[in-house]
Amino acid sequence: MSVDSQQVLEFPPWPQFGAEERTGLIRALEQGEWWRVTGTEVDTFEREFAEHHGAEHALAVTTGTHALELALEVLGVRRGTEVIVPAFTFISSSQAAQRLGAVAVPVDVDPDTYCIDVSAAEAAIGPNTRAIMPVHMAGQVADMDALAKLSVDSGIPLLQDAAHAHGARWQGKRVGELGSVAVFSFQNGKLMTAGEGGAVLFPDAEQYEEAFVRHTCGRPRGDRGYFHTLAGSNFRLTEFSAAVLRAQLSRLDEQIAVRERRWPVLTALLAELPGVLPQGRDQRCDRNPHYMAMFRVPGIGERRRAALVDALVRRGIPAFVAFRAVYRTDAFWETGAPEVSVDQLARRCPHSEALSQDCVWLHHRVLLGSEAQMYEIVSVLADVLATS
Numbered sequence: 382m383s384v385d386s387q388q389v390l391e392f393p394p395w396p397q398f399g400a401e402e403r404t405g406l407i408r409a410l411e412q413g414e415w416w417r418v419t420g421t422e423v424d425t426f427e428r429e430f431a432e433h434h435g436a437e438h439a440l441a442v443t444t445g446t447h448a449l450e451l452a453l454e455v456l457g458v459r460r461g462t463e464v465i466v467p468a469f470t471f472i473s474s475s476q477a478a479q480r481l482g483a484v485a486v487p488v489d490v491d492p493d494t495y496c497i498d499v500s501a502a503e504a505a506i507g508p509n510t511r512a513i514m515p516v517h518m519a520g521q522v523a524d525m526d527a528l529a530k531l532s533v534d535s536g537i538p539l540l541q542d543a544a545h546a547h548g549a550r551w552q553g554k555r556v557g558e559l560g561s562v563a564v565f566s567f568q569n570g571k572l573m574t575a576g577e578g579g580a581v582l583f584p585d586a587e588q589y590e591e592a593f594v595r596h597t598c599g600r601p602r603g604d605r606g607y608f609h610t611l612a613g614s615n616f617r618l619t620e621f622s623a624a625v626l627r628a629q630l631s632r633l634d635e636q637i638a639v640r641e642r643r644w645p646v647l648t649a650l651l652a653e654l655p656g657v658l659p660q661g662r663d664q665r666c667d668r669n670p671h672y673m674a675m676f677r678v679p680g681i682g683e684r685r686r687a688a689l690v691d692a693l694v695r696r697g698i699p700a701f702v703a704f705r706a707v708y709r710t711d712a713f714w715e716t717g718a719p720e721v722s723v724d725q726l727a728r729r730c731p732h733s734e735a736l737s738q739d740c741v742w743l744h745h746r747v748l749l750g751s752e753a754q755m756y757e758i759v760s761v762l763a764d765v766l767a768t769s
């Protein structure tokens with residue numbers, strides 16, 4: 382299906398909301414209790430989110446970044462320890478470890494799924510490693526079979542960064558059923574959102590209780606005497622955000638089903654375009670919520686890629702350049718970087734290097750568009766590639 386070269390495409394907006402969010406916000410407002418300590422919205426959302434993901438416990442927090450910090454702290458990450466992270470990810474994955482005074486050790490990713498390369502993670506394990514953080518990139522669950530084995534063999538816990546993976550499944554199991562702590566983000570662009578927000582799923586009651594206390598300034602439940610028993614901070618989600626998230630959760634599955642129908646169409650068409658390689662899918666990820674529609678244009682280079690993204694945006698397609706390898710930012714080197722050079726890391730992470738330069742992603746709202754629009758996207762992309 383070709384598209385007129387002037388046509389600007391229109392996709393469903395994001396975030397989406399309706400009567401459920403309005404009712405939830407009014408309910409929280411009229412409850413007259415606007416923080417979780419005396420309200421019921423956060424508690425209820427946590428129960429619903431945990432249940433939806435097959436987890437024993439969920440703790441809602443202020444952001445996904447805070448969720449990572451809190452989860453790493455509960456896993457014993459402190460100054461002098463190390464956390465293995467994929468080099469190709471959003472910076473919060475490494476920054477959360479660094480904020481705790483730990484060293485973030487970036488390793489390469491698989492060039493097809495863009496998820497952590499398990500043998501690279503294994504090779505990076507040292508005496509100070511306290512956690513391995515797979516990121517379920519764009520909803521593609523990392524190889525949780527190989528990672529679970531690595532975790533058992535090494536005794537090092539996994540922390541799933543599931544900021545992109547609400548509702549995902551691996552071999553029929555939901556994220557909360559995979560045996561490790563998992564972290565989610567509810568930032569504005571995420572698959573369910575309250576503008577900001579995060580959550581941690583725990584398979585273990587003790588870890589959950591510790592996280593609960595730490596997320597509320599180290600104050601035990603019911604404390605009225607200011608007995609702060611653990612170090613912590615204020616990572617509490619508001620009642621308003623939780624009310625919105627309850628509404629967002631109620632339409633997550635329906636939206637995943639639409640995206641799961643659109644992605645195979647889009648990906649097959651992208652794969653037919655010369656020079657374009659869509660993100661691959663490990664079939665063991667049997668439910669991919671598709672946070673981003675990612676593809677590579679190998680050899681395009683950063684400048685041409687930026688022009689490509691601008692041209693797609695002008696045609697109404699919400700396109701973005703993909704993450705820069707975390708060690709290619711100044712922030713990474715400020716604190717908690719391993720004692721190696723950028724060049725050494727780049728040599729260790731050739732696929733992350735390539736993705737940093739040739740990968741583009743489309744906002745998941747395009748996958749909520751019609752099937753015909755998948756053809757239109759690829760027609761515009763072909764057009765733009767031919768002329769840029």
Ligand SMILES: Cc1ncc(COP(=O)(O)O)c(C=O)c1O
Nearest residue numbers: 444445446471473544566567568
């Ligand atoms: C992979 C990944 N991890 C963590 C985060 C952090 O989430 P938040 O923006 O809610 O702090 C993000 C956010 O975009 C992300 O993409």
